[in-house]
Structure formats: C-alpha cells, structure tokens
Amino acid sequence: MKTFSICLFLVVLILVHVPVCPAAGGSWSVLLPSIGISAMHMQLLPNDRVVMYDRTDFGTSNISLPNGKCRPNSTDCSAHSVEYDVGANTVRPLMVLTNVWCSSGTLMPDGTLIQTGGWDDGYRRVRSYKSCRTCDWKEIPNGLSKQRWYATNHLLPDGRQIIIGGRQAFNYEFYPKKSATENSPSFPFLVQTNDPNVENNLYPFVFLNPDGNLFVFANNRAILFDYSKNQVVKTYPTMPGGQPRSYPSTGSAVLLPLRIKRGKVDVVELLVCGGAPKGAFVNANNGKFDGALDTCGRIKISDANPQWVMETMPMARVMGDMLLLPNGHVLIINGASAGVAGWELGRNPILSPVTYTPDNQIGSRFEVQNPSTKPRVYHSTAVLLRDGRILVGGSNPHDKYVFTNVLYPTELSLEAFSPSYLESSSNALRPSIISPKTKTSIRYGKRVAITFTVSGPVDLNSITVTLVSPSFNTHSFSMNQRLLVLDSPNSTKAVGKSTYKIGVVAPPSGNIAPAGNYMLFVVHKDIPSPGIWVRIQR
Incomplete structure (x- = not known):
C-alpha cells in the first residue's frame, strides 16, 4: 500500500506538471x-x-x-x-x-x-x-x-x-x-x-x-x-x-x-x-x-x-x-x-x-x-x-x-x-591571470598575450577568453550589457609548472566592442578566473 501511494503521488506530480528539478547550486x-x-x-x-x-x-x-x-x-x-x-x-x-x-x-x-x-x-x-x-x-x-x-x-x-x-x-x-x-x-x-x-x-x-x-x-x-x-x-x-x-x-x-x-x-x-x-x-x-x-x-x-x-x-x-x-x-x-x-x-x-x-x-x-x-x-x-x-x-x-x-x-x-x-570544489580548475595586469589598455585588432595559472589538470582545448562590459541595471534591464568571446588563433601552451599562455586578438572595431572598460576573464571548463579590468582604445 505504501509503495502504491508513492507511485500514485509521482503520477499526480507528472499530471499536474509540477517541476521536480532540484536546486543545482550557487x-x-x-x-x-x-x-x-x-x-x-x-x-x-x-x-x-x-x-x-x-x-x-x-x-x-x-x-x-x-x-x-x-x-x-x-x-x-x-x-x-x-x-x-x-x-x-x-x-x-x-x-x-x-x-x-x-x-x-x-x-x-x-x-x-x-x-x-x-x-x-x-x-x-x-x-x-x-x-x-x-x-x-x-x-x-x-x-x-x-x-x-x-x-x-x-x-x-x-x-x-x-x-x-x-x-x-x-x-x-x-x-x-x-x-x-x-x-x-x-x-x-x-x-x-x-x-x-x-x-x-x-x-x-x-x-x-x-x-x-x-x-x-x-x-x-x-x-x-x-x-x-x-x-x-x-x-x-x-x-x-x-x-x-x-x-x-x-x-x-x-x-x-x-x-x-x-x-x-x-x-x-x-x-x-x-x-x-x-x-x-x-x-x-x-x-x-x-x-x-x-x-x-x-x-x-x-x-x-x-x-x-x-x-x-x-x-x-x-x-x-x-x-x-x-x-x-x-x-x-x-x-x-x-x-x-x-x-x-x-x-x-x-x-x-x-x-x-x-x-x-x-x-x-x-x-x-x-x-x-x-x-x-x-x-x-x-x-x-x-x-x-x-x-x-x-x-x-x-x-x-x-x-x-x-x-x-x-x-x-x-x-x-x-x-x-x-564553489571550492572548482578551485583546482580555476584559472588565475598573471598578466597582463589589471587596467591594461588594448587596441582594436591587436594581439594580446595572456599568462595564467591553473593548479589542477588542464584541458587546453577548453580555454576561452571573454570580455564583459559593466552594465547599468535598473527595472530588470542591464543597459549596454554584452559579452565577447575573443578569437584565439593559436592553441594554449604550457610555459611552466601550472602556468599557461594563450594569445587572443582584441575586438576588431567599435561596432563589436565600443571603446571603454571591460572585465576580462580566462575560462576553463566553464569556470572563470577572477577578472581583470582592460580598456579598449581606438
């Protein structure tokens, strides 16, 4: 009878479309x-x-x-x-x-x-x-x-x-x-x-x-x-x-x-x-x-x-x-x-x-x-x-x-x-940017070399570099919000113990990235580093 009741309850959940997704994290x-x-x-x-x-x-x-x-x-x-x-x-x-x-x-x-x-x-x-x-x-x-x-x-x-x-x-x-x-x-x-x-x-x-x-x-x-x-x-x-x-x-x-x-x-x-x-x-x-x-x-x-x-x-x-x-x-x-x-x-x-x-x-x-x-x-x-x-x-x-x-x-x-x-379980996979230093200026279309560390094992094919503009938020809308995934023509390379380098190309124009301040992140397996500030200049 107890098993039947549980099954009946699950059927009812399905019929009324109650979401059963558990909280994932955060x-x-x-x-x-x-x-x-x-x-x-x-x-x-x-x-x-x-x-x-x-x-x-x-x-x-x-x-x-x-x-x-x-x-x-x-x-x-x-x-x-x-x-x-x-x-x-x-x-x-x-x-x-x-x-x-x-x-x-x-x-x-x-x-x-x-x-x-x-x-x-x-x-x-x-x-x-x-x-x-x-x-x-x-x-x-x-x-x-x-x-x-x-x-x-x-x-x-x-x-x-x-x-x-x-x-x-x-x-x-x-x-x-x-x-x-x-x-x-x-x-x-x-x-x-x-x-x-x-x-x-x-x-x-x-x-x-x-x-x-x-x-x-x-x-x-x-x-x-x-x-x-x-x-x-x-x-x-x-x-x-x-x-x-x-x-x-x-x-x-x-x-x-x-x-x-x-x-x-x-x-x-x-x-x-x-x-x-x-x-x-x-x-x-x-x-x-x-x-x-x-x-x-x-x-x-x-x-x-x-x-x-x-x-x-x-x-x-x-x-x-x-x-x-x-x-x-x-x-x-x-x-x-x-x-x-x-x-x-x-x-x-x-x-x-x-x-x-x-x-x-x-x-x-x-x-x-x-x-x-x-x-x-x-x-x-x-x-x-x-x-x-x-x-x-x-x-x-x-x-x-x-x-x-x-x-x-x-x-x-x-x-x-x-x-x-x-979460702390991701610490070994989290990148940390060594260079460039925060508040570095970059110019449209120019190459930028980024050196970073990761303490744990690294999947070199899962590294990306993103730029995020700081947006103005009010009334459920973030004005001027955009995220750019930068072009990285060459693969990421190991340059020392737990240290890696990736070369990216800055955005090509103000149509894609208006000049100004952005947060730059290195992302490894969907885990971002702490960001640094960069300023894109014409």
Whole structure:
C-alpha cells in the first residue's frame, strides 16, 4: 500500500506538471544588512566600486549626508545615492540634487558614469559621476533636449550615448551633443508599440548589433534601426503569442555571447524572457494578479530570415534580471511570479535564480539554483562583479520607505549570489591571470598575450577568453550589457609548472566592442578566473 501511494503521488506530480528539478547550486551571503537606501539603480565602476541610488522624494533614507549637508531647498539631509566599495564592503553617501527616479545611464569610455533623466526636476538633467575618495555627483541642467523618464541608454562606437524613449517621449537623442542645435529625431516604432492604457514600451531593450545598427525591442516587437539615418533597416516577426515583455509587463533581455572569429561575428542572437500577459497591468490595479509568463523567445538576427524560437522556463517570472556570466551562461534572478511592475502590483516573489546555458540543446538549457531568503521584487537590481559574484540589492514596491505591515517591506540590504563555478570544489580548475595586469589598455585588432595559472589538470582545448562590459541595471534591464568571446588563433601552451599562455586578438572595431572598460576573464571548463579590468582604445 505504501509503495502504491508513492507511485500514485509521482503520477499526480507528472499530471499536474509540477517541476521536480532540484536546486543545482550557487550560494547566497548578506554583505550588508543596510546600505541606507533601496538600490533601484546600480552601476559597477572600473575601480570595483558600485554606484547605487533610488529617488529623492522617497522621504528620509537611513543614511545621512556627510558633514551635516542637506539637499538645496530641502529639509532632507539624508542621502539617496551611495557608492559601495566591493573590496572594503563599505558604503559612502553621495549627494544627488535632483530626482533620479526611473532614470537611465551608461559608462563613458573614460569610466565616467553619465546618468540621464528622471522625474520632475530631473526630467532633463544629465548627471556625471567619476569615482574618487571625495568625488560626488555633478549635474547639468537642461542637458537633454527632451524629458526622459523610463528611457534606455547605450554606448555607441563613436563614444557617445544614445538615449531612446521614455514616458511619452517617442524620440531619441545623443549625449554629448555635437552642437547646441542637435535635435531629437522622432522614433515612430515607439508610437507603434505604445499601448495607450499601459504603454508597455518603456525601458525598451536596446543592443548594438555588430553591423553598427541597433536592435530595439519594445512590447512584443523588434526592429533593426540605423540611428544615423533614422531608418528602420529590418522589421522582425512579432514574438509568438504576442504577449508584452517590456515595462510594466516587465521581462528582460540579453544579447547572447558574441564569438569573434577572424575579425567577424557570424552569429548574433537575442534572448527575451518572462513578462506579464495582456491585461495584467489593468487587472493588478484592480486587485487581480495574473500569473507571469514562463516563456522565452530566442532569435538569430544574423539570419537572412530570422524567426523566434520559443522555450519554457522552469517557473514563470516578471521583473526578473538577466545577466551574462563570465562563462557565457545567462543568470535569471529576482522578480515575482504574478502581477506586474508598479506600486504594490507584484505578488509571489521568486527566490530561486535560474541559469541558462545557450549552447545546450533545447530542453536542457535551464537549471534552478539555490534560493535566497529575501524577496527582490519591484525596484530590485543585480550586477556582475569582477570576482564572478552577482551583487543583488533593492526591492521597494512602495512610493515611500515602508518597513512594517506590508507584504514586501522596503529592502535596504545588499547580498551576493555566488554561482556554482565559485564553489571550492572548482578551485583546482580555476584559472588565475598573471598578466597582463589589471587596467591594461588594448587596441582594436591587436594581439594580446595572456599568462595564467591553473593548479589542477588542464584541458587546453577548453580555454576561452571573454570580455564583459559593466552594465547599468535598473527595472530588470542591464543597459549596454554584452559579452565577447575573443578569437584565439593559436592553441594554449604550457610555459611552466601550472602556468599557461594563450594569445587572443582584441575586438576588431567599435561596432563589436565600443571603446571603454571591460572585465576580462580566462575560462576553463566553464569556470572563470577572477577578472581583470582592460580598456579598449581606438
């Protein structure tokens, strides 16, 4: 009878499609119980510090500005931005003057964070931050031609940023501008993807294609866009099912690893995952929380006739972040399984990250990871650190700081998720880079010799070198995120006891890798070394 009951239980599990995948790995640690603010926006800098900020009208935060400072014309003497020092595990309060709520940004080639837009007095602001022990935000009034709120930025091959869209902003512009009269060209695609009741075209997913054009995804559609001529080069099929994937039906997206061979990238693929079904935003505002989408769409935009291929995640997810890991895998982290983005509009947090291995066969690409104990829902963030960990912060589904008597209190803590490649069992296989030294400059198309050690047995045919750009993360999208697998024309060679050398070729152009700062990793059997910083120069 007992055996029969067990068998019956297993049959029921199969019939109702309950996932029985055990957690595969990864571990969590709380770095700081409070950084004083809720990390709504996050950017890693090339000195291993992370700038974070929320919004200036949340009320008084839990960290004071230094030396008795207060914001101008305000009684708020608390900080709404901090700089986190990864190595020291400490935070330093920063002074941001205008409202940065739901803003955007990207690192410039020299490592300066340029942050744009926001709410109210921040609509047209440009803010810059260059890190040093005493550095703080600098602000440029009217630095933008148009109001930018929920826009997306991307670094371009000429070293400027393009800033696309925003609430009721169906256009784009550049920073810095070439002249005071430079305008903001209209972008009809954002009108075409705008749902008047929901929008669903905010924080569009934008990626630089190796041909120099931009892949832009909003709602459920995508185009290839020549921003220099203001022309649509190609229109892609609507994602099957037609469900919305961008804010507030917030899914996420990544440009899958770009493999450089003989100075070219032959295959360019995008992956878009999660979101919320049509009507979910209206329903959530009426107290009905629809289940999130459990599908991903993958499209090879380098094909002559690109088509979406759909896959199913182990669990549905809205407001999840998608990050490229140094070994080329994708991490999907944070979010909820019901509702949408917005104040009080998400339900049922997803605590377990999922990894996606692009080169595996369909059906064996997803793997569930060990869970956190902290819900990270609306306004949560995540970025890759140089040591291979994922820094996770934020989560505040309220229009103020609220810590009690709510489903999901405002979260001020900072965590790290360590993927399974950081487990001690992999130590013998983990590379360690000897040369070049961190902060080395490399030039397009030039050869770079990398010397590294591995203490255990080495499979010389499994060595790759990757470059990962430090992305600007907010609202489930990492702006300017890309990973390059460098061309290595010659095989890896042993040059001493446990010491090896590999020669790679730097990316050939700014279309493939805009000039700027990248993290370089040596990867052995999918286990990455700690990274070093390199700067690609023209």
